Amino acid sequence: MSDGFDQLLAFQRTTEALASIAGRLDWDRETVMPKGAAEQRSEEVAALETVLHERRTDPRIGEWLDVAADYAEDAEDERSLALIARDYTRASRVPARLATEIARVTSLAQGIWAEARAKDAPDDFLPTLSEVVMLKREQGAALADGGDVYDALLDDYEPETSATEIAAIFDAMRPRLVALREAILGAETVPRALSGTFPQEGQLRLARGVATAFGYDWTRGRLDLAVHPFSSGGWQDARVTTRVVETDPFNCVYSTIHEVGHASYELGIDPDYALTPLGRGVSMGVHESQSRIYENQLGRSRAFTGWLSGRMADAFDDFAGGDADAFYGTVNRVNPGYIRTEADEVHYNLHVMMRFDLERDLIAGRLSVEDLPEAWNARFLRDFGVAVDRPANGVLQDVHWSVGLFGYFPTYALGNVYAGCLDRAMRADLPDLDAELARGKAHPATEWLRERVQRHGALLPPRELIEAATGAAPSPEPLLDYLEDKFGDLYAL
Amino acid sequence: MSDGFDQLLAFQRTTEALASIAGRLDWDRETVMPKGAAEQRSEEVAALETVLHERRTDPRIGEWLDVAADYAEDAEDERSLALIARDYTRASRVPARLATEIARVTSLAQGIWAEARAKDAPDDFLPTLSEVVMLKREQGAALADGGDVYDALLDDYEPETSATEIAAIFDAMRPRLVALREAILGAETVPRALSGTFPQEGQLRLARGVATAFGYDWTRGRLDLAVHPFSSGGWQDARVTTRVVETDPFNCVYSTIHEVGHASYELGIDPDYALTPLGRGVSMGVHESQSRIYENQLGRSRAFTGWLSGRMADAFDDFAGGDADAFYGTVNRVNPGYIRTEADEVHYNLHVMMRFDLERDLIAGRLSVEDLPEAWNARFLRDFGVAVDRPANGVLQDVHWSVGLFGYFPTYALGNVYAGCLDRAMRADLPDLDAELARGKAHPATEWLRERVQRHGALLPPRELIEAATGAAPSPEPLLDYLEDKFGDLYAL
Known part of the structure; x- marks a missing residue:
């Protein structure tokens, strides 16, 4: 050397x-x-x-x-x-002047956005958003050095992946998701919602229980409360947070499982890579694939929810979740709504895909910030079949753009696509997985994911990593098949 | 500018x-x-x-x-x-090579010390201690640049103060402390010890209560558990920790008050000094004066313990602390023993002063590490009237020397001396303080200390600061008078 x-x-x-x-x-x-x-x-x-x-x-x-x-x-x-x-x-x-200016403007913009959302007043925010978009275009152009500006921004979150490649995946998904959404909303069978009050102490005990079920390593992590759940760190210290809503224990349980997915990725990386460029998750999309497969394909499966319903009955007096089949339906109940963060598995990707298209247009200059609310509302009506009722439920709902996160949104849906690919391959490798999940043992899945994905850290580019793990190039088919099967059953379509 | x-x-x-x-x-x-x-x-x-x-x-x-x-x-x-x-x-x-070597040797030495203490085997540790002493002498000589080597080391903890000045104070204290100790141990009246079990939850509630009584600002702090209690931070974020021993609630209460004293000093500094060289406590001695006056002159006073006994009766079922006078005696019970960290107000300074003399001799080369155990034992017998029973209770008891802390010990007793000076001046200024303390209100003392000491941060050198705060040059008289009065009453001397 x-x-x-x-x-x-x-x-x-x-x-x-x-x-x-x-x-x-x-x-x-x-x-x-x-x-x-x-x-x-x-x-x-x-x-x-x-x-x-x-x-x-x-x-x-x-x-x-x-x-x-x-x-x-x-x-x-x-x-x-x-x-x-x-x-x-x-x-x-990126010139130091520009980096400082972006830091200054976005730190102010976040406050302006929060106030505009609270007042439902987009005009209070749009001039600031215009400034942010201009600065991000300038930053993207500096980073791109002649290449595509949006791709250069995307590279911070999903490196070695172009917006064109992502758009091809998303465009293939949209028709099937819209069709599934319409079929579900027209169905006669509707799972019932959960009602009741669920004390914080019981929710947190449950959260620890599900984290343990997924094999979360408590000697290298911990669970705390936060307003917006997140995970943090890696190597020997990857902590998770959750939140408690007393009327909705699923919020706490599935936030915990989601964050344990992120933390497990970091904890699963080969320790020899620690503090090297290889010692972190390779992209936000792959990161999200881990949190999403834990949360959805595993955590919201019939097998795991069967075990979970028993744990909830233990944790809460007078728990009325119904039998295991009914409980499975309740966990997976489809709720059409305006808000991305509250969306179910069917609606979630539709939310993300429209933001991706809109932000690409904003950065490319095909759409002005002034015209954004109208473009948002038109697109929402087209994809979701309902009109946005007010800006706080529409263009003002997400913090991301105010803080300059352009290129981040698509990684959410890309993560779901990757999770679909991984789930198909994992199920083929682990025929007994459902039997394990039904006994509250999700760690065989963690072990499979560690071996195929997590331990490699940033060694392979994201799409190569998924292909090496699954034996096939990433495609939305497995995710769409999974969603159509699952919700077809649940809603008797 | x-x-x-x-x-x-x-x-x-x-x-x-x-x-x-x-x-x-x-x-x-x-x-x-x-x-x-x-x-x-x-x-x-x-x-x-x-x-x-x-x-x-x-x-x-x-x-x-x-x-x-x-x-x-x-x-x-x-x-x-x-x-x-x-x-x-x-x-x-300090040459980089020397700094690195000290870091390397002391980090190993701490483990070697801990093992030698556990095995009660000084010979396992002394060769390593010799190495540490050699390195610290070299560091001291580099820092002193021709001046006194020990003073140069002391300067890290008690700047602008010489060992000669400290020795003059300590030498004046020793005879009166030894005499007081002998009188107490010969007394017929002996306060009784507390017995019982005190659950953690009640102790922590009590700890929060006493911190609040001293005016601890919870918007800029928090209380957590730690194996060895400490305080940490300043300006807008000065946290304290405590510990719980179920058979000894005083450990938790007085650790908390002590650390709240340290934290209050940092929180009391003029916020305009934040992140400047003025924005921190000026010395360890002055820091210890704040923690000690909170803990002893205030927290162990008849007035405050009267209030505390009521709070303990609230916190614990079947609390048998006796009446307020008996409880005051119990809190201040004198326990002769080998261990500095368990010592009462009378014995504590004797512990510190012998370490100060021994470490000065080690650094000056007047005492070899080989001869240290014998010197320790001889000195302990002289000052405490009993022979050390085993090395773990003698020369091996403290971690300080193993990690290279030479010049740190004297600041503990200097802090008590400064606390005595401050207490005398504060009592003269606040004639109603005992009435407030008896109602669990120690914050008038915090306010007085903030105004006279804390807000100045590092603006004045330590002894000038004490003189400006009290109107007199620092002297051990107030502390000795306080101890003789207090324990004279308690032990009917």
């Missing part, structure tokens, strides 16, 4: 450890930080970001890279160098 | 924020970190320390300091520059 190679990896290791600290500070802020500490925390985070930015754009990285390539000994070395080179190039392409 | 002045303060602000993050990581490790994350955390801490060391020895600090002095506008500016210059000089004097 050359000095350049060793120095580069040592430098990178320190940078990765510092980035990991930034994650700890976020966890702390959302779970345990005293409420009066916001200003101090933002100074701490800014200080760390200053150091991280200096390191990520340190010109020595370029010098080390020039000599290091000759000393890569295997595919892991080569991939590490390629990822370092990509991050360095991207970090160096 | 000059560019150099502004650049220096901005650079310092980022460094202070990064140092604050290091404190967060320590808090996290001791309270909420999953137990499998030790290796990762040590990489994170090492990465942050690397960055902090680079910043603290950045040669630009010297350049900025050269031009900044002309632009200081007031005493605060001047003090800030002096503190930055001191830290820069000290950081630059």
